[in-house]
Amino acid sequence: MLGIGDEIKFVGSDFNAFIDHTKNAVILDDGEYAILSRDSYVVKSILNEEEVAKPITKIEWDSETSKKGGYPHYMLKEIYEQPQTISNALDLEPSGLDDVVEMFEKAESSYFLGVGTTFYVAKYAQYIFSELAQKYIPPISSDEFLTLANVNKKTLVFAMSQSGETFDTLSALKYSQSKGAKTAAIVNVMGSSMARMVDEVVLQGSGPEICVISTKAALSQMVVLTLSAMKLGLKRKVISKKTYQENLQSLKELPAIIQGILNERSGFIHRIANKYCKNKNWLYLGRGIYYPIALEAALKMKEVAYVHAEGMPGGFLKHGTLAMIDDEISSIVFVPPKEKKDLYQSTLHSIEEIRARSGFVLGIHFTEQGKNQDLFSEELILPNVPPLIAPLIQLVIGQLFAYFTATSLKRNVDKPRSLAKSVTVG
Numbered sequence: 062m063l064g065i066g067d068e069i070k071f072v073g074s075d076f077n078a079f080i081d082h083t084k085n086a087v088i089l090d091d092g093e094y095a096i097l098s099r100d101s102y103v104v105k106s107i108l109n110e111e112e113v114a115k116p117i118t119k120i121e122w123d124s125e126t127s128k129k130g131g132y133p134h135y136m137l138k139e140i141y142e143q144p145q146t147i148s149n150a151l152d153l154e155p156s157g158l159d160d161v162v163e164m165f166e167k168a169e170s171s172y173f174l175g176v177g178t179t180f181y182v183a184k185y186a187q188y189i190f191s192e193l194a195q196k197y198i199p200p201i202s203s204d205e206f207l208t209l210a211n212v213n214k215k216t217l218v219f220a221m222s223q224s225g226e227t228f229d230t231l232s233a234l235k236y237s238q239s240k241g242a243k244t245a246a247i248v249n250v251m252g253s254s255m256a257r258m259v260d261e262v263v264l265q266g267s268g269p270e271i272c273v274i275s276t277k278a279a280l281s282q283m284v285v286l287t288l289s290a291m292k293l294g295l296k297r298k299v300i301s302k303k304t305y306q307e308n309l310q311s312l313k314e315l316p317a318i319i320q321g322i323l324n325e326r327s328g329f330i331h332r333i334a335n336k337y338c339k340n341k342n343w344l345y346l347g348r349g350i351y352y353p354i355a356l357e358a359a360l361k362m363k364e365v366a367y368v369h370a371e372g373m374p375g376g377f378l379k380h381g382t383l384a385m386i387d388d389e390i391s392s393i394v395f396v397p398p399k400e401k402k403d404l405y406q407s408t409l410h411s412i413e414e415i416r417a418r419s420g421f422v423l424g425i426h427f428t429e430q431g432k433n434q435d436l437f438s439e440e441l442i443l444p445n446v447p448p449l450i451a452p453l454i455q456l457v458i459g460q461l462f463a464y465f466t467a468t469s470l471k472r473n474v475d476k477p478r479s480l481a482k483s484v485t486v487g
């Protein structure tokens with residue numbers, strides 16, 4: 062980009078123009094150049110110096126908006142960046158993941174570590190590693206790690222952190238290293254304290270996440286963890302090369318599917334969120350791997366809309382929570398694809414229990430189940446997707462639902478009260 066005072070000299074047989082270097086000149090890509098000053102401009106042909114008339118398009122952006130690329134909030138911008146950040150995650154240098162997979166294989170015990178959103182990412186990792194690698198790795202919230210974990214030199218502690226600066230997670234890693242454990246982390250910020258302190262770091266490459274509320278960084282970490290679980294499963298011969306390739310193909314379809322949902326379902330989610338934004342108490346229900354999705358989606362609702370939302374495994378309902386269900390309680394249920402037969406059936410059973418007690422249920426489910434009005438109070442139908450990526454699609458819905466609820470309630474979306482992007486103090 063040329064700056065004021067740059068000299069532009071065209072030397073050549075076909076044209077020769079020297080632009081007054083006291084002005085700020087920009088070369089346009091159609092053989093013209095513009096001379097700009099604070100309150101005027103002129104466009105000229107490079108060839109013959111004649112002035113060229115140009116239509117004016119006034120962009121009503123202030124500088125802050127222009128940084129948001131026209132989006133009203135960074136949160137929405139970052140939700141819409143997810144197709145790209147997922148592609149970035151899938152393009153990661155495989156060696157980085159192979160080294161981490163090797164560490165899991167060598168460790169006698171392992172833990173996933175995170176806090177807030179990244180604890181729910183760690184919980185997602187627990188399910189996906191169990192499913193794809195038959196490796197049970199407990200997630201521990203960083204703030205509880207020192208009182209709960211048994212760490213020794215044969216332990217691997219694998220942390221997730223967008224900022225790489227969260228005090229509790231750094232403390233847990235330092236403690237682990239003091240016990241001789243191996244440490245690894247997925248982080249989004251190159252050069253962060255965590256990236257520099259662990260034995261192995263995976264830089265997820267999601268780009269700057271400005272909004273205090275984490276969206277694209279969390280989803281991208283889940284994709285990296287899914288890939289890592291697939292690699293570990295292949296190495297442990299738990300899944301075949303064919304299954305690995307099928308799963309990889311499913312992950313590669315994810316960016317386009319999310320783009321389609323952002324384009325075609327956002328309007329509906331906006332309307333539903335606006336219609337029910339005054340609902341005071343939400344239960345977020347998911348079974349199996351949809352449980353961490355429910356937890357993270359509920360956290361989004363609390364963080365950005367300041368609305369009470371409790372994530373819970375569907376099976377918990379009958380053990381007490383059911384007593385609370387009445388027409389004052391709203392539930393959002395993340396329904397798996399029908400091919401996940403047991404999960405699907407047990408999720409429907411949870412919904413029936415709520416509806417039988419006049420509870421409101423917003424069902425998020427997939428097309429092949431068809432319209433099912435008597436089961437849901439409201440329903441959002443998603444396109445058929447491969448089961449592996451269905452939970453990740455459901456998370457995007459949860460992000461959008463929280464975002465539009467917050468805008469309906471006129472919340473300070475990018476800087477919610479009482480929150481910080483990363484808590485760097487104890």
Ligand code: BG6
Binds near residue numbers: 177222224273481
């Ligand atoms: C909390 C933020 O302080 O830290 C959450 O409010 C975030 O949004 C959590 O998920 C963990 O941060 P990080 O940077 O370690 O992923």
